[in-house]
Amino acid sequence: MAAPPNKPVSKAIARLDQDGHDLPPSPAPSSPRNGRRRYALATELVYTDSKDQYGSSSIPIYQSATFKQSSAIGGNQEYDYTRSGNPTRTHLERHLAKVMNAHRALAVGSGMGALDVITRILRPGDEVITGDDLYGGTNRLLTYLSVNQGIVVHHVDTTNVDCVRGVISKKTSMVLLETPTNPLIKIVDIPSIAKLTHAANEKALVVVDNTMLSPILSNPLDLGADIVYESGTKYLSGHHDIMAGVIGCNDPAIGDKMYFTINATGCGLTPNDSFLLLRGIKTLGIRMEKQQRNAQTIAEFLESHGFRVRYPGLKSHPQYDLHWSMASGAGAVLSFETGDPALSTRIVEAARLWGISVSFGCVNSLISMPCQMSHASIDAKTRKERQMPEDIIRLCVGIEDVNDLIDDLSQALVQAGAVTITLDGFHATATAAAQTTEKETPADPADASAL
Numbered sequence: 001m002a003a004p005p006n007k008p009v010s011k012a013i014a015r016l017d018q019d020g021h022d023l024p025p026s027p028a029p030s031s032p033r034n035g036r037r038r039y040a041l042a043t044e045l046v047y048t049d050s051k052d053q054y055g056s057s058s059i060p061i062y063q064s065a066t067f068k069q070s071s072a073i074g075g076n077q078e079y080d081y082t083r084s085g086n087p088t089r090t091h092l093e094r095h096l097a098k099v100m101n102a103h104r105a106l107a108v109g110s111g112m113g114a115l116d117v118i119t120r121i122l123r124p125g126d127e128v129i130t131g132d133d134l135y136g137g138t139n140r141l142l143t144y145l146s147v148n149q150g151i152v153v154h155h156v157d158t159t160n161v162d163c164v165r166g167v168i169s170k171k172t173s174m175v176l177l178e179t180p181t182n183p184l185i186k187i188v189d190i191p192s193i194a195k196l197t198h199a200a201n202e203k204a205l206v207v208v209d210n211t212m213l214s215p216i217l218s219n220p221l222d223l224g225a226d227i228v229y230e231s232g233t234k235y236l237s238g239h240h241d242i243m244a245g246v247i248g249c250n251d252p253a254i255g256d257k258m259y260f261t262i263n264a265t266g267c268g269l270t271p272n273d274s275f276l277l278l279r280g281i282k283t284l285g286i287r288m289e290k291q292q293r294n295a296q297t298i299a300e301f302l303e304s305h306g307f308r309v310r311y312p313g314l315k316s317h318p319q320y321d322l323h324w325s326m327a328s329g330a331g332a333v334l335s336f337e338t339g340d341p342a343l344s345t346r347i348v349e350a351a352r353l354w355g356i357s358v359s360f361g362c363v364n365s366l367i368s369m370p371c372q373m374s375h376a377s378i379d380a381k382t383r384k385e386r387q388m389p390e391d392i393i394r395l396c397v398g399i400e401d402v403n404d405l406i407d408d409l410s411q412a413l414v415q416a417g418a419v420t421i422t423l424d425g426f427h428a429t430a431t432a433a434a435q436t437t438e439k440e441t442p443a444d445p446a447d448a449s450a451l
C-alpha cells in the first residue's frame, strides 16, 4: 500500500529571532528569490551560509574551553567559556531554530539530557500527564521525578483525547507526548491535546518528543506544542557516532529558563559533537527519504506474509489518517509481532544484515526486542499493565538495498521457524493474524535460499 506522497511540512519561518546573534559564525538567514521567505526544508537543512572570516564552507570546531576577553571588567563579547556558549554550538542552535521553525533552539549532550533540562521547569506538586507507551528512558526519568521530586505523573492512553481530558486540571503543568510512540507506533493527536491543555491551564506546557519523525517529517511547534525536543543521536545525526539532544521553543522566557539550566549544569553539546550534528543534519532529507521508502516496502512485505505490522505508512494502521494530518512521512521505525517471545528471539538472532542494537535513525538497519532491550527499564509488571507485547520486534530501517534487507529478513524468518512454506511463497505461522487457506508445510531452513 503506497503512502501518500510527501507534502511540505513547515510553514515559513516566522519566529526566528535574529537579534543579537549576528556575530560570526552564526548562520545567515536564507534569502530565496521570487519573494519566498525561506527555501523548502530539504534545502534549509543544507544551507550553510555563514559569516566565517575565511568563508569556510564547513563550520569550524571551536575546540576551546575559554575565550580571551578584551577587558577585565567584562568586555563586550559573545563568548567567555564553552559551558556558557561556544561558536560551533551557537551556529548549530541557530541552524536548528531555522529548521524547527522555533524562536530558539538549544543543543545538549543527549535526548535524555534534553528532557532533564525541560523537566527542571517543574516544581514539587506540579502534575504531568504523559502516555502509557513511552520510550523506556523517558519513563525512567519521570518515575525518578515522581519518587524523588514530588512531581505527580499520570500515565494515560494519550492516543485517546478523552483519557487526557479525564485527568487534566488546573494543576496540570506539563503534557508530555510522543508520536508515533516507541515501540507500539501509536499516534497522538497533538493539536487536539494542545488545545485541551491550554484551555485547562494556559500556563501548562505541551512538550513533544519528535525523535521518531525528526523536523523533516513533522513540526510539533506548528501543531500547537510549546516545546519540542528530540534525541539528536537518532535521525538528526544519522550515523550513531554521537549522542545529542535538541530542544526548540517559541516563548523567549522559557528559552531563557532552559538556557539557565544548561549553563548551570554544564550539559551543553560539545563543540566536536556540535560539528558532527551539523554535518549529519545536511543529509537528513535524503537519508529519511530512502529510509522510509525502504521501511514502507518492508512493512508491506511483512504484512502481506501474514504478520501484524505497526507502521503509519500502512493503510491498516488504525490512526493512519490522524498521522498523515500531522506529518509528511511515516518514518522508518516499524514493529511486528510473532505471538511468541522465544520465536521473536530466534528471528532477531538469525538476522545478519540487521544489527541487534538499540536506537534507530541510523543509516544501518537494526533489529531489536524492545521489552528486553530499549524498554527493559520498564518492569515486567508495568509492561503487562500497559499491554506491551513481550514478543514485539522493532525494525529500524536504514539506507541499504531493500532487496538485501528483505532477503536477510526472509532467511531469519525461515531459520527461526516463523513461517510456513506455501505453494506460492511463505506465510506467518504463529501470529494471531496468520490465516491461510493454502496447504502448509513446515519451513525447512534449507529452503531459505529459494525464497
Ligand SMILES: Cc1ncc(COP(=O)(O)O)c(C=O)c1O
Binding pocket: 110, 111, 112, 113, 135, 137, 138, 178, 182, 209, 211, 212, 230, 231, 232, 233, 234, 243, 244, 245, 359
Ligand atoms: C523516543 C525517544 N526519545 C528520547 C530518547 C533519548 O535519547 P538519547 O538516547 O539521545 O538520550 C530515545 C532513545 O534513547 C528515544 O527513543
Ligand SMILES: N[C@@H](CCSC[C@H](N)C(=O)O)C(=O)O
Binding pocket: 135, 137, 182, 357, 358, 359, 360, 373, 374, 375, 377
Ligand atoms: N541501556 C539504555 C537503552 C537505550 S535505548 C535507545 C533508544 N531510545 C531506543 O529506543 O532504542 C538505557 O537504559 O537507556
